[in-house]
């Protein structure tokens with residue numbers, strides 16, 4: 001593959017959701033034990049990091065990771081459930097078209113880890129961007145592409161709550177047959193493709209935001225997103241962490257500072273949401289994004 005170095009490192013730690021747990025001291029024991037009981041949050045976090053030279057290298061490495069996970073999931077359960085971020089990650093998605101002959105796109109079920117409450121044709125729509133970059137050209141059945149209900153987004157104001165309710169209903173209808181549930185009753189996506197902002201946000205979970213502590217609800221509305229548009233929907237942090245594999249792609253100098261902070265400082269106080277992702281985590285990083293890391 002172009003630009004993919006052979007160098008992949010693996011680290012394992014015992015990081016758990018201590019930030020959420022500590023701040024939840026005032027909550028009931030029942031709530032605490034639900035959080036503490038999640039195996040993906042309390043078990044070891046394994047981080048595999050693949051270093052590549054260029055953004056093309058990132059795209060190629062991403063294709064290899066998705067192709068393998070898709071084949072494994074389809075062989076064992078007949079479907080592959082994947083949820084996608086938006087933003088700059090969308091630029092990478094088109095590379096998956098190269099794997100068209102080897103990937104059984106017909107067996108995919110696709111969600112978005114977060115969405116801005118706008119019409120699909122709006123330039124801000126994460127679904128619209130992914131559709132143009134990939135899904136217009138591969139054979140994922142339309143009925144397996146789970147976008148938010150755009151009819152609820154005539155205006156951004158007032159859209160987040162009804163959109164989140166409807167989107168969670170769609171997700172619940174797919175469990176447990178197409179998307180498994182874990183021991184805590186959380187949906188287990190086979191793979192999440194995550195981005196992160198320069199502030200360390202993931203999905204539409206922003207630094208120090210109350211929503212980081214949410215333990216009820218799979219899809220959360222946010223009405224005060226610091227990054228426009230203000231009204232969005234997002235996976236909750238427990239749903240993110242319940243996924244079988246989380247893949248971060250860090251490409252370009254603009255991601256360098258935050259990549260180093262997430263991987264080398266990993267504060268657990270909610271100031272960098274990306275550092276709260278636990279379980280089976282994979283990073284694909286190009287040279288520009290890795291340029292501020294001290295240990296690589």
Ligand SMILES: O=C1O[C@H](COP(=O)(O)O)[C@@H](O)[C@H](O)[C@H]1O
Nearest residue numbers: 085086087088089195196197203
């Ligand atoms: O608003 C969002 O931002 C993040 C990061 O986007 P990027 O353009 O800075 O890479 C993205 O992961 C999220 O899905 C999106 O809605």
